[in-house]
Structure formats: C-alpha cells, structure tokens
Amino acid sequence: MKRDSFQKRVIPVMVPMPAERPYSYAVPDGARVEPGAILRVPLGPREVAGVAWDGDGEPVAAKKLRVISEVFDCPAVPADMRRFIDWVADYTLSPPGMVARMVLRAPGAFDPEPPTEGLRLTANRPDRMTAARERVLGCVADGQAWTRSGLAHAAGVSLSVVDGLAAQGVFEKVEIPPRPVVAAPDPDFGRAELTPDQGEAASRVREKAAAEHFSVTLIDGVTGSGKTEVYFEAVAAALDRGKQVLILLPEIALTQAFLERFHDRFGAKPAEWHSDIAPRKRERVWRQVAEGQVRVVAGARSALFLPFRELGLIVVDEEHDPAYKQEDRVFYNARDMSVVRGHLGNFPVVLASATPSLESRVNADQGRYERILLPARFADAALPELRAVDMRKAPPARGGFLSPVLIEAMAQTIERKEQALLFLNRRGYAPLTLCRVCGHRFQCPNCSSWLVEHRFRRQLVCHHCGYHEQQPEACPECGTLDHLAACGPGVERIAEEVDRHFPEARTIVLSSDLMGGVKRLRLELEAIAEGEADIVVGTQLVAKGHNFPLMTLVGVVDADLGLANGDPRAAERTFQLLSQVTGRAGRFGKKSTGLLQTYQPEHPVMQALVSGDAETFYEREIAERERAGLPPFGRLAALIVSAATRVEAESHARALRRSAPAASEIEVLGPAEAPLALVAGRHRFRLLVQGPRRADLQAYLRRLIAAAPRPRGSVRVQVDIDPQSFL
Ligand code: ADP
Ligand code: ZN
Numbered sequence: 001m002k003r004d005s006f007q008k009r010v011i012p013v014m015v016p017m018p019a020e021r022p023y024s025y026a027v028p029d030g031a032r033v034e035p036g037a038i039l040r041v042p043l044g045p046r047e048v049a050g051v052a053w054d055g056d057g058e059p060v061a062a063k064k065l066r067v068i069s070e071v072f073d074c075p076a077v078p079a080d081m082r083r084f085i086d087w088v089a090d091y092t093l094s095p096p097g098m099v100a101r102m103v104l105r106a107p108g109a110f111d112p113e114p115p116t117e118g119l120r121l122t123a124n125r126p127d128r129m130t131a132a133r134e135r136v137l138g139c140v141a142d143g144q145a146w147t148r149s150g151l152a153h154a155a156g157v158s159l160s161v162v163d164g165l166a167a168q169g170v171f172e173k174v175e176i177p178p179r180p181v182v183a184a185p186d187p188d189f190g191r192a193e194l195t196p197d198q199g200e201a202a203s204r205v206r207e208k209a210a211a212e213h214f215s216v217t218l219i220d221g222v223t224g225s226g227k228t229e230v231y232f233e234a235v236a237a238a239l240d241r242g243k244q245v246l247i248l249l250p251e252i253a254l255t256q257a258f259l260e261r262f263h264d265r266f267g268a269k270p271a272e273w274h275s276d277i278a279p280r281k282r283e284r285v286w287r288q289v290a291e292g293q294v295r296v297v298a299g300a301r302s303a304l305f306l307p308f309r310e311l312g313l314i315v316v317d318e319e320h321d322p323a324y325k326q327e328d329r330v331f332y333n334a335r336d337m338s339v340v341r342g343h344l345g346n347f348p349v350v351l352a353s354a355t356p357s358l359e360s361r362v363n364a365d366q367g368r369y370e371r372i373l374l375p376a377r378f379a380d381a382a383l384p385e386l387r388a389v390d391m392r393k394a395p396p397a398r399g400g401f402l403s404p405v406l407i408e409a410m411a412q413t414i415e416r417k418e419q420a421l422l423f424l425n426r427r428g429y430a431p432l433t434l435c436r437v438c439g440h441r442f443q444c445p446n447c448s449s450w451l452v453e454h455r456f457r458r459q460l461v462c463h464h465c466g467y468h469e470q471q472p473e474a475c476p477e478c479g480t481l482d483h484l485a486a487c488g489p490g491v492e493r494i495a496e497e498v499d500r501h502f503p504e505a506r507t508i509v510l511s512s513d514l515m516g517g518v519k520r521l522r523l524e525l526e527a528i529a530e531g532e533a534d535i536v537v538g539t540q541l542v543a544k545g546h547n548f549p550l551m552t553l554v555g556v557v558d559a560d561l562g563l564a565n566g567d568p569r570a571a572e573r574t575f576q577l578l579s580q581v582t583g584r585a586g587r588f589g590k591k592s593t594g595l596l597q598t599y600q601p602e603h604p605v606m607q608a609l610v611s612g613d614a615e616t617f618y619e620r621e622i623a624e625r626e627r628a629g630l631p632p633f634g635r636l637a638a639l640i641v642s643a644a645t646r647v648e649a650e651s652h653a654r655a656l657r658r659s660a661p662a663a664s665e666i667e668v669l670g671p672a673e674a675p676l677a678l679v680a681g682r683h684r685f686r687l688l689v690q691g692p693r694r695a696d697l698q699a700y701l702r703r704l705i706a707a708a709p710r711p712r713g714s715v716r717v718q719v720d721i722d723p724q725s726f727l
Contacts, residue, residue, distance in 0.1 A: 008026035008027060008028075008029070008065070008067070009026065009027040010024050010025065010026055010027070010056070010057035010059070010060065010065065011024070011025060011027055011033055011052055011053070011056075011057045012024060012052075012053040012054070012055060012056070012057045012058070013025045013039060013041055013050040013051065013052055013053060013057075013068070014050055014051045014053045014085070014096060014097055014100040015041065015043055015048055015050040015097055015100075016048060016049070016050065016097055016098070016100055016101030016104055017043070017048075017095070017097045017098075017101075018095040018097060018098055019095055019096075019097040020095055020096070021058070021096075022050075022053040022057075022096075022097075023041075023043075023050075024057035024058050024059070024060045024065065025039075025041050025057065025065070025066055025067065025068045026065050026066065026067045026068065027067075027068060028067055028068055031068070031071055032071075033052050033068065033071055034052065034076055035052050035053060035054045035076070035079070035082065036051060036052060036076030036077040036078060036079065036081075036082060037051070037052040037071055037072075037074075037076050038050075038051055038052075038071075038072045038074045038076070038077065038104070038110050039051070039052055039068050039069075039070065039071055039072065040068070040069040040070040040072065040110075041066070041068050041069060042066050042067075042069060047069055049072070049104050049107055049110060050100070050104075051077050051082070051100055051103070051104070052076075053082070054079075054082065072110040072111060073111060073112050074109070074110045074111070074112070074287075074290065075290040075291055075292075075307070075309060077103060077307050078307065078308070078309060080311075080341075080344050080345040081103065081307055081308070083344050084337075084340070084341050084344050084345075085099045085100050085103065087340055087344060088330070088332060088337060088340070089330075090698065091332075091340075091698065091721060092330055092331055092332050092719070092721055093698060093701060093702065093705075093719040093721065094329070094330040094331075094719075098329055098330055099305075099330055102302065102305040102330065103305045103306075103307055105282075105286075105302075105305070106282050106283045106285075106286035106287070107283075108279070108280070108283040109282075109283040109284070109286040109287040109290070112178075112287070113178040113284065113287060115175035115176055115177055115178065116147055116175070116176045116178075117147070117148070117173055117174075117175065117176070118145035118146055118147055118173070118174045118175065118176035119140070119145065119146050119147070119148060119151060119162070119166065119171035119172070119173065119174070120140070120143065120144070120145045120146075120171060120172050120174045121137070121140040121141065121143060121170065121171060122169060122170060122171060122172050124168065124169040124170050125170065126164075126165055126168050126170055127168065130161075132155070132157040132158075132161045133161060133164075133165060135155040135156060135157060136151060136152075136155040136157055136161060136162060136165060137165075137170075138155070139151060139154050139155045140171070145174045145176050147176065148162055148163075148166075178284070178287075178288075180288060180293055180294070181271050181281070181284050181285050181288055181294060182268055182269050182270065182271045182294060182296075183267070183268035183269075184268060184295060185239060185262075185266035185267065185268045185270070185295055185296050186266055186267045186268070187235075187236035187237075187239045187240050187266065188236070189265065189266050189267035189268075190264050190265050190266070190267065191236075191265075192229050192232075192265065194226070194229065194230075194233075195226070195378065197225075197374055197375070197376065198225075198226045198229060198230055198374065198378075201219065201221075201230045201372045201373075201374055202229075202230045202233040202234075203233075204217070204370070204372055205217055205219065205230060205231060205233060205234040205237075205350060205372065206233045206234060206236070206237045207237075208234065208348045208350070208370070209233075209234035209235070209237040209238050209241075209313050209348050209350065210237040210238075210240070210241060211348060212241070212346070212347070213346050213347070213348075214342050214343050214345075214346050214347060214348065214349075215342075215348045215349070215370065216339055216342070216348075216349045216350075216351065216363070216368065216369040216370070217234075217348065217349070217350045217351070217369065217370045217371075217372060218319075218350075218351045218352075218353075218356060218360050218361075218363075218364050218369045218370070218371045218372065219231060219350060219351065219352040219353075219372050219374065220353065220354075220356050220361075220364075220371055220372065220373055220374070221352075221354060221372075221373065221374025221375070222354050222374065222375065222376070222377060222383060222583070223354045223377075223383075223579070223580065223583030223584075223587070224377040224378060224381055224383075224583065224587045225354075225374035225375070225376060225377055225378060226374060226378045227317075227352045227353075227354070227374060228258070228261060228317070228352075229378075230352075230372075230374065231247075231315050231317070231350050231352055232262075232265050232266075234313060234315065234348070234350050235247070235266075235296065235313065235315065236266075237313075238312045238313035238347075238348075239266075239295060239296070241312055242310070242312075243310055243311065243312020243313060243347070244289070244292065244294070244295050244296070244297075244308050244309065244310050244311050244312060245295065245296045245297070245311075245312065245313045245314075245315070246296075246297050246299065246303055246304070246306070246308065246311060246313070246314045246315070246338075247270065247296065247297070247298045247299070247314075247315045247317065248298075248299060248300070248301060248303060248304065248314065248315065248316045248317065248324070248334060248335075248338065249298060249299070249300070249317050249318070250300075250317070250318045250321035250323040250324060250544060251323065251541070251544045252272060252273075252274040252298060252299055252300045255298075255544075256522055256525075256526075257529075257546060257547060258298065259272070259298065262296075262298065266296070270296040270297055270298040271285045271288070271289070271294045271296065271297045271298070272285070272297075272298055272299065273285055273297050273298070273299030273300065273302070273303040273306060274299055274300040274302070274303075275300065275302075276518055285297070285306075286306060286307070289306045289307065289308055289309070290306075290307045290308075290309060291309065292309040292310060300323075301323070301324050301326060301332075301334030302326075302334075304334050304337055304338060304341060311341075311345055311347065312345075312347045312348075313347060313348055313349070313350065314338045314341060314342055314347075314349045314350070315349075315350045315351075315352065316334070316335045316338050316349070316350070316351045316352070317352050317353075318352070318353055318544070318580075319335045319351035319352060319353045319356065319357060319360060320353045320355055320356055320357040320360070320576050321544075322573070322724055322725075325724045325725075327720065327724075327725060331718065331719065331720045331721065331723075333722060333724070335351065335357070335360075336359075336722065351369070354579060354580065354583060355575060355576040355579045355580065355614070357572070357576075358569075358572055358618070358621055358622060358625060358631075358632065359631060359632040361618055361622065362622060362632045362633075363632070365622075377587070379588075379589060380589065381586060381587055381588060381589040381590075382586060382589075382591065382592070383583070383586070383612065384552075384554065384582050384583070384585040384586045384592035384593055384594040385591075385592070385593050385594070386582055386593075386594040386595075386596065386609050386610050386612070387593070387594070387595055387596070387610060388559075388595075388596045388598050388601035388606050388609075388610050389403045389405045389406060389595050389596060389597045389598065390598070390599075390601045391403060391597055391598060391599050392599060400497050401489045401493070401494060401497060401557055401558075402422075402494070402497055402498075402501070402555070402557070402597075403597055405595065406422075406555045406595050406597060407501055409553055409555070409593060409595055410422075410498075410501075410502065410535065410553065410555065411501075411502070413552055413553040414502065414505055414534050414535070416552075417550075418550050418551070418552040418553070418590065419528070419531070419533065419534060419535070419536065419548060419550040419551040419552065419553070420534070420535050420536070420551070420552075420553040420554075420555065421535075421536045421537075421538065421542060421548075421551055421553070421554045421555070421581075421584060421585070422494055422498065422535065422536070422537045422538070422554075422555045422557055423538060423539075423540075423542065423543065423554060423555065423556050423557060423581045424489060424490070424491050424494055424537070424538075424539065424556075424557040424558060424561075425539050425540050425561060425562070425577070426452075426488075426489065426490040426491060426539065426561075427452065427454075427463065427490055427491060427511045427512065427513050427539055428452040428453055428454045428455075428461065428463075428490035428491070428492055428511075428513075429452075429453040429454055429455040429456075429486060429490050429492040429493045429496075430452070430453045430455075430486030430487055430488055430489065430490055430493055431450060431452055431487070431488045431489075431490060432450040432452075432486075432487040432488055433450075433451065433453050433460060433484055433485070433486055433487065434484070434485055434487060435475035435477060435478060435480065435483055435484055435485075436483045436484070436485045437475065437478050437480040437483045438475060438477050438478035438480070440475050440476070440477035440478065442460050444462035444464065444465065444467050445467065446462065446465050446467055446678065446679070446680050446681040447462055447464040447465050447467070447676065447678050447679050447680060447681075448676055448677040448678040448679075449462060449463065449464050449676065451467075451468075451469070452490065453471065453486055453490070454492065454513070455471075455492055455493075455496075456492060456515075457515075458470065458471045459471055464676065464679050464680065465679065465680040465681075472484070489557065489558075491509050491510075491511050491537045491538060491539055492509060494537050494557055495507055495509045495537045498535055498537060502534070502535065505534040505535050506532065506533045506534045506535070507533065507534065507535045507536075507537065508524055508527070508528060508533040508535070508536050508537070509536075509537045509538070510524055510525075510536060510537070510538035510539070510541055510542050511538060511539040511541060512539065512541055521541070525546055528546075528548055528551075529546070529547065529548050529549065531549075531550050536548075536551075540577060540581070542581070542584065543577060543580045543581040543584065544580070546584065547587055547588075548584060548587070549587070549588040550590075551584055551585050551586075551587075551592070552585055552586055552590050552591065552592040552593065553585060553592065553593050553594075553595070554581060554582045554584055554585045554592075554593075554594045554595070555594075555595045555597070556578055556581065556582070556594070556595065556596045556597060557597055558597060559574070559578060559596040559597055559598040559605075559606060560598050560599055560600060560603075561574075562574040562577065563600075563603065563605065565675070565726070565727075566675070566726060567725070567726050568625075568628070568630050568631075568726075569724070571604065571605050571621060572621055574605050575605050575608060575609065575614075575617060578596065578605070578609055579609065579614075582594030582596075582609070594609075596609060596610070604617060604620060605617070629690065629692065631722065632693070633692075633693060634690055634691060634692055634693060635690070635691050635692070635693060635695055635697045635722070636688065636689070636690055636722060636723055637688075637689045637697050637701060637719065637720065637721045637722070637723065638686055638687065638688055638689070638719075638720040638723040638726070639653075639656060639686065639687040639688075639689065639701075639717060639718070639719060639720075640674065640684060640685075640686055640717070640718040640720060641653040641656065641671070641684070641685045641686070641687070641711075641715065641716070641717050642679075642682040642683060642684045642685075642715070642716050642718070643682065643683055643713070643714045643715040643716070644681070644682065644683070644713070644714035645683060645714075646677075646683040648683075648713060648714060648715055649682075649683040649684060649685050649715065650671065650673075650683075650685055652685075652708075652709075652711060652715045652717070653670070653671035653685035653686075653687060654671060655708055655709050656671070656687060656704065656705075656708045656717070657670065657671055657687060658708075659704055659705075659707035659708035659709075660704050661700065661703050661704060661707065663691075663695075663700060665691050665692050665695050666689060666690070666691040666695055666697070666700050667689070667690045667691070668687055668688070668689050668704075669687065669688040669689075669690065670685070670686055670687040670688055671685040671686060671687050672685065672686055672687075673685055673686075674686045674727060675726070675727045676727045682714075682716075686726075688723075689701065689704075697721065698721070701719060705717070705719075
C-alpha cells in the first residue's frame with residue numbers, strides 16, 4: 001500500500017461492475033480499511049457498494065483518484081469468501097466484479113439494523129391502579145424490555161394505558177437489539193431413531209462433518225430411504241463444532257415440508273434464502289448470516305454467495321438437479337461451486353441424491369468422493385413397481401393421450417381411495433396451435449418457439465420471453481373462424497381428459513404458472529398431502545421433495561419427452577426425472593405403481609426404470625461418456641453469440657471461430673445456429689469447445705476471446721463452462 005507525505009493510501013476496491021480488476025480508491029484520512037470491508041464509493045456519477053480487496057491498489061493519476069465515501073459498519077467479507085469470488089470469476093470467465101455483485105445483493109444490510117426502543121420496569125409505581133394497568137405491570141414484571149405496542153398487545157390494553165404509565169416514570173427507555181430472524185437450532189433437540197442402515201450412514205457422515213477439513217461425501221439412497229434424516233446428523237455435527245451450515249435445495253420456495261422437518265429435528269427453523277423472500281427480510285438474513293447470528297441457511301443456489309462468517313458445512317440436496325445451474329450473467333453450477341467453496345474454506349461438503357449426477361458418481365468411483373449407500377426405503381415401504389405402457393400396443397382413444405391401461409389403473413386407485421399423479425412436463429393446454437385450413441402456426445414474434453395455449457387464461461404464451469396474446473377466434477393468416485387446432489398435450493389438456501373419464505373425481509392441476517403464485521401452490525400441495533384430491537396432474541414441480549401419503553399411482557404421460565433433444569445428458573436427465581417423479585408413490589408403505597407411457601419401451605432409460613437396475617444404466621452411460629470424451633471424462637464449454645440481427649450474430653460467431661488458436665487437444669465445433677435461434681428478439685449462434693479432462697479450457701478460451709474482434713453494437717458473447725443446456 002503506497003503512501004508518502006502527500007499521497008493518500010490507495011487500495012483496490014471490487015465494484016459490482018463487469019470490470020476485470022478492482023478499481024483504486026483513496027482511503028479517507030484517519031479511516032481504517034481492512035480487506036473485505038464493505039464500502040460506499042463514487043463510480044461515475046453514482047455511488048455504489050464495493051468490497052475492499054487484497055493487495056495494493058494500482059497507481060492512479062492524482063487527478064483521477066477518488067476517495068472512498070463511507071466504510072459501512074458491517075462485518076467484512078471473509079478472506080475465504082474473497083478467494084471464492086476470485087475463483088468463480090476465473091473459472092466461469094466472468095468479471096470478478098459481477099461475482100462480487102452476487103455477494104452484495106442486500107444493499108440495505110450494510111448498515112446495522114437500528115435497535116428498537118423498548119420499555120423496562122423501574123422502581124416507580126403509578127399513583128393509581130386500574131385493572132388495565134395491573135395487566136401491563138403483570139407483563140413487565142419479568143424485567144424484560146418490551147416495545148410499546150408489543151406490551152399493549154400482550155396486556156390487551158390500549159396504547160394510551162402504556163403511555164400513561166410511562167408518563168409517570170414507571171418505565172425507563174432501553175434499546176432492544178435487532179430480533180434474530182430465526183431462533184438458534186439445537187443439535188440435540190429431536191434426534192430421530194435411525195434404522196441400522198441409516199445409523200451406519202449417519203455415523204460416517206457425522207465423522208466427516210465433525211472433521212475440520214475438506215471432504216466430499218455423496219449420500220446415494222433411493223427416494224424415501226431417509227437421506228434427509230442422515231444429513232441432518234452431519235448438520236448437527238457441524239453445529240456442535242460451532243460452525244454455520246448451508247443447505248442447498250433445488251426448489252426452496254416449495255419446500256415448506258422441509259422447513260418443518262428441520263424444525264422437528266433442531267427445534268427451530270433454518271433461515272430461508274431465495275428470490276421469493278421479501279426484500280426487508282432478505283436484508284436481515286444477509287446481515288445476520290454475516291454476523292454469525294444465523295447458524296443454518298436453507299436456500300436456493302444464490303445462498304452460496306452469502307457472506308457466512310464461519311461456514312463449516314454445505315449440504316447439496318438433490319445434487320443432480322438442473323436447477324443448480326445458473327444461466328444468466330455469471331454461468332455457474334452451485335453444486336460444483338459448493339465443492340470449490342468447501343475446498344477453499346477447508347470444510348466438508350455433503351451431496352445427496354437418489355439419482356446422482358454422472359459427474360458425482362464418477363468422482364465417487366474414482367475415490368475423490370466417499371459414497372454412502374442407502375439401498376432401502378424407510379419402514380419397509382417398497383419402491384413403486386414400474387411398468388412401461390407400450391403406446392404402440394395400447395394406444396389412447398382418438399383425441400386423447402392416456403392409454404386405456406393407465407385409465408384402468410387410475411380407476412382402481414380412486415376406487416381404493418388412494419391418489420394418482422399424472423406427470424407431464426409441459427405447462428399450459430397445448431404446446432402448439434395451428435390453423436386447420438391454411439396450416440398457420442402461432443409463433444412468438446420474439447423467439448423461435450411456438451406459442452403455448454393456456455386455455456384457462458384464454459391466452460397464447462411464449463415460455464421463453466413471456467410474450468402473450470389473446471387467443472384469437474379467427475386465423476390471422478387466412479381469416480377462417482373457429483378452425484384453430486391444439487396440437488399435443490399440456491397439463492391443462494390432460495386434466496380435461498381426466499375430467500371426461502372421471503367426472504366425479506377431485507382433480508388438481510399443478511404447474512409453476514398457477515394463478516396465485518407460490519402461496520397458492522403451497523396450499524394446493526398441502527391439500528394433496530391431506531388427501532383432498534384424487535388425481536393430480538402436474539409438471540416437474542410435483543416431482544420435488546413432497547410427501548403425499550395417499551399417492552400410490554404415478555402415470556408418466558410422455559416418458560419419451562426428454563429423450564428427443566440433442567443434449568448429451570438427455571438419457572441421464574430423463575432417468576433422474578422419472579425416478580424422482582415415480583418415487584413420489586408409495587412413500588408410506590402402501591403398495592404402489594408407476595406407469596411409463598412410451599413409444600420406445602426398449603430404450604435403455606425405460607429398461608433401467610422398469611428393471612430397477614440403476615447400476616447397469618449408470619455403467620452404460622459412464623462407458624458411453626468416456627468413449628465420447630464427454631463430461632466428466634472430457635470438458636465442454638459453450639460460447640453463445642447473440643445480436644439484434646442474424647447477420648451480426650453469425651458474423652461474430654464466425655470471427656470467434658477464426659480466432660480459435662490451434663491446439664492439438666482442443667476442438668472447436670460450430671458455429672451453428674442455436675436450436676432456440678431467436679430468444680427475446682435476439683438471434684443466437686453457438687460454438688462448442690471440447691477438450692480432454694486435463695485441458696485448461698479457460699486459458700484456451702481467454703486466448704480465443706482475446707484474439708477475436710471485440711463484440712460491437714448489439715453483439716454479446718456469453719461463456720458457459722460445463723454447459724447443461726444446449727439450446
Ligand atoms: P429421502 O430424503 O431419502 O427421500 P426422507 O429423509 O425424506 O428420504 O425420508 C422419507 C420419509 O421417511 C420421511 O417422511 C421421513 O420422515 C421418514 N423417515 C425416514 N427415516 C426415518 C426414521 N429413522 N425415523 C422416522 N421417520 C423416518
Ligand atoms: Zn418469446
């Protein structure tokens with residue numbers, strides 16, 4: 001840090017901007033600024049929050065040097081978190097400022113929460129007693145501080161009664177510190193009786209989680225085997241060590257049941273962190289995580305960027321879930337970055353899944369991760385018996401999508417007063433609408449995708465950009481009235497078919513675009529769990545984490561749906577999703593069935609599901625990936641070029657291709673027009689970069705991008721390391 005008699009001390013500050021390096025700022029006279037301190041600094045005409053970085057500030061001409069405006073009264077971003085920001089930026093080829101921005105997402109939290117004013121009993125007594133005054137004094141007799149309104153409420157009196165007492169000097173004013181967002185968890189609160197299998201697994205993860213060093217443990221157990229129960233023991237061990245814990249869940253907004261289970265085990269809820277939390281609450285959680293007051297956070301992937309003061313364990317539940325991948329600004333996979341975070345912070349990481357990602361399986365097979373198996377369901381609950389319904393042999397009736405085999409099974413299920421779930425991963429009524437006279441298809445004006453009919457809302461909707469229009473009565477092309485046809489099914493259309501077959505049954509449709517949002521969804525899920533529905537028709541939302549005691553039949557409407565695209569993980573994904581959704585059945589011991597409607601019952605994914613032989617499937621997939629040099633045996637990165645016009649996008653993509661340095665091990669494929677060629681008005685081209693596992697793909701990409709012309713005009717290049725989506 002430079003300083004002479006005239007110069008101020010200059011330090012680097014990471015600002016939440018797409019900057020490659022921290023900017024230099026002068027420290028105000030007399031101020032102390034440690035690395036990690038959160039600061040307010042001028043940036044152009046604005047002021048932003050930034051983080052004091054490590055090392056020396058780059059020299060800046062005295063005229064241009066600006067002074068830090070404020071050092072917030074806030075815990076510093078810890079050193080391991082700063083290393084994590086650098087690491088993520090380096091790995092994902094993102095500007096570190098954009099990664100830091102993910103940490104600084106609670107601007108209101110940088111100032112301490114002001115204490116509230118409280119009242120506490122003094123030795124003075126009022127001149128005259130009334131029944132109301134008596135009640136107030138009864139409340140404050142314990143010597144605790146009360147807020148004015150809290151006290152009035154608790155005593156069941158009006159505010160004027162409290163004020164009258166205060167005027168007589170019965171209370172003194174005291175400061176009440178900010179209320180904790182959650183109570184402290186107690187590791188010994190409600191220890192479950194574990195089965196012998198679970199007990200053995202638990203003692204192994206407990207041992208790992210009790211250690212002060214990095215390790216990765218994969219809990220690989222069938223749905224309903226008690227993985228949650230087992231990793232709770234790891235959580236307890238970390239809490240015993242005085243550490244904070246982060247539990248990542250793929251669909252936190254819907255996992256009310258999880259929070260309650262946590263409460264049963266630890267006597268308090270974890271703090272929640274996801275996009276659905278109100279801003280003020282988010283700020284309090286952020287602050288209390290930074291201060292160490294919150295001990296356990298259960299959150300979505302962005303919780304990984306909370307400034308934990310003493311993080312000592314990360315659990316990634318459903319570690320295979322694609323929701324962990326962020327594909328926006330900074331492209332990262334929260335499962336992989338959790339392992340990195342554990343490595344940098346030198347603490348244990350636990351991954352859990354019934355259908356681990358191939359990446360994690362291979363890491364376990366090769367000894368990098370410890371794998372713990374839970375082969376059986378809890379309490380002798382049998383896994384559902386899975387059968388393929390060959391749609392060529394038992395086709396649905398004309399205009400329908402449900403095979404007579406499935407309809408019969410549903411009838412029997414309802415007869416037994418149990419529940420059936422029909423799963424179809426398509427929102428809306430129909431994925432495509434066309435005119436039966438001229439063949440016109442309704443397409444999104446901004447995207448290369450069909451508009452999805454939502455009959456309930458009477459709209460045609462684009463699922464990529466949100467564009468929507470009123471469902472017309474006449475074809476906009478040829479003008480013919482009443483000849484628009486819905487093609488293919490969405491959940492709404494399946495529900496309509498269900499109503500035709502079972503008019504008496506109580507049917508619920510569940511998808512993420514349900515009117516009423518998350519609250520409504522929670523209520524519906526509770527209603528299902530309480531047995532208030534006979535048939536549920538749902539998208540992948542229903543696949544995750546819910547326990548429905550009466551559910552004994554799961555019908556997969558289109559088991560082939562995910563297999564058709566060119567994604568190298570298509571088979572793995574389909575296997576995982578269908579295992580998870582059929583795993584909703586029979587979790588409470590009743591005999592249960594899963595029926596997979598398919599046109600290719602001989603496909604390895606269907607075979608694996610029907611036979612229950614996951615091992616053979618994994619072996620085959622792993623061998624296949626190894627042969628093709630695909631992850632985890634090889635490395636992939638995608639470059640996505642987008643622009644306002646197709647010509648600009650394509651020419652920049654070609655320029656990137658031409659700039660690709662020659663490297664014997666690394667291959668650049670493309671550019672090719674993206675399968676989703678137009679999204680939200682932007683034309684898209686893709687390049688795929690493939691190399692062996694040991695290749696330094698990042699260094700290669702940096703050279704490639706440096707050699708290419710700078711993107712101009714509307715052109716944007718996004719780098720996606722370890723891409724999950726190929727659209
Ligand atoms: P998984 O996470 O493997 O799907 P869970 O941990 O959700 O499994 O357990 C499935 C169900 O069995 C849950 O309702 C859970 O409460 C119950 N369960 C599992 N293990 C036990 C146990 N040892 N004691 C009591 N209930 C258990
Ligand atoms: Zn669109």
